Amino acid sequence: MSHSTAEKLVYMANQIATAFAQQQHTAAVDATRTHIRKFWDPRMRAKIAEHVAAGGEGLSPVAKEALEGLPPVKAA
Numbered sequence: 001m002s003h004s005t006a007e008k009l010v011y012m013a014n015q016i017a018t019a020f021a022q023q024q025h026t027a028a029v030d031a032t033r034t035h036i037r038k039f040w041d042p043r044m045r046a047k048i049a050e051h052v053a054a055g056g057e058g059l060s061p062v063a064k065e066a067l068e069g070l071p072p073v074k075a076a
Contacts, residue, residue: 005047006047006048006051007058009044009047009048009051010048010051010057010058010059010063013032013036013048013059013060013063013066013067014058014059014060014063016032016035016036016063017032017060017062017063017066018060020032020035020062021062025062028062029062029065029066029069030066032062032063032066033066033067033069033070036048036066036067036070037070037071042073042074045070045073046073048067049067049070049072049073052064052067052068056068
């Protein structure tokens, strides 16, 4: 995965988490996870999962927790 792709996905995940930041922590994590699961292409989810597995550098705590709880992406 290119570094710029990881940076873009981290930015997007953090933006989503920020949109739900006024909710309590657990609700913000759940809302972020649901949004990413519903609206991100499986390839995007697979790439961000690789980034999380490598430590998740740059992710906000809410975004990282949300991504860690995503189900694995099924191969097409």
